[in-house]
Amino acid sequence: MHTHISTEQISLALDRRLSPQEQADAREHLTGCPTCRQEWDAWHVLGNRFAQAPLIGPAPGFVQRFEKRLQQRRAARRGLLGGVVLLTGSVSLWSLIALVGLIFGVSWVSAHPAWAGSVVQFAVRLAHTLQPLTVTLRLFINGLLQIPTPVLSITLGSGLLIMAVIWAQLVNWQRGRLSALPG
Ligand SMILES: [Zn+2]
Known part of the structure; x- marks a missing residue:
C-alpha cells in the first residue's frame, strides 16, 4: 500500500x-x-x-445569571400587569368619583334651589367668559354631527387605535426599562 x-x-x-x-x-x-x-x-x-479533559460545564455564575434574568423577566411581567391594573383601576376609580360627585351635586342642588340658581348664574357667566371656547366647541360638535356616520366612526376608531398603540408603546418602554435594571 x-x-x-x-x-x-x-x-x-x-x-x-x-x-x-x-x-x-x-x-x-x-x-x-x-x-x-x-x-x-x-x-x-x-x-x-x-x-x-474534564467535561466543559457552564461558566461559573451561569446559573445565578440565568436565575437573575428569569427574575427580571418575571418582574417585568408583573410590572406590565401592574400597569394594566393601575390603568383600569384608576379609570374605574375616577368614574366612581365622578358618579358620586354627580349624585351629591344633584341632591345638593335639589335641596337648595336658591343656591342652584346662583350656580346656574355662575355657570352662565362662566359660559359668557369662555364664549370663544364654547363657540369653538359648538362649531366642533356641529362639524362632528355633519360628518357622515361611517367617516365619524372610522375617525373615532383610528383615534382609539392610535391611543392603544401609544399605550402599548408606553408599556413596552416601561417593560424594557424594568428588564434593564441591574440587581
Ligand atoms: Zn503513509
Missing part, C-alpha cells in the same frame, strides 16, 4: 470505526510509513488529551 492514510481514516481508526480489514491495512501502513506514523501519534495524543 503506497498511498498514505487520510486524516479521516486515522480519525476513524482511533475511534475504532474501521472494519477489521481496514484496521489491519492501516496498522500495516503505519509500521512502514514514518509520515503517517507521525500524524497518527499526533492525533492519538490529541485524542487522549480530550479524553482526559
Whole structure:
C-alpha cells in the first residue's frame, strides 16, 4: 500500500470505526510509513488529551445569571400587569368619583334651589367668559354631527387605535426599562 492514510481514516481508526480489514491495512501502513506514523501519534495524543479533559460545564455564575434574568423577566411581567391594573383601576376609580360627585351635586342642588340658581348664574357667566371656547366647541360638535356616520366612526376608531398603540408603546418602554435594571 503506497498511498498514505487520510486524516479521516486515522480519525476513524482511533475511534475504532474501521472494519477489521481496514484496521489491519492501516496498522500495516503505519509500521512502514514514518509520515503517517507521525500524524497518527499526533492525533492519538490529541485524542487522549480530550479524553482526559474534564467535561466543559457552564461558566461559573451561569446559573445565578440565568436565575437573575428569569427574575427580571418575571418582574417585568408583573410590572406590565401592574400597569394594566393601575390603568383600569384608576379609570374605574375616577368614574366612581365622578358618579358620586354627580349624585351629591344633584341632591345638593335639589335641596337648595336658591343656591342652584346662583350656580346656574355662575355657570352662565362662566359660559359668557369662555364664549370663544364654547363657540369653538359648538362649531366642533356641529362639524362632528355633519360628518357622515361611517367617516365619524372610522375617525373615532383610528383615534382609539392610535391611543392603544401609544399605550402599548408606553408599556413596552416601561417593560424594557424594568428588564434593564441591574440587581
Ligand atoms: Zn503513509
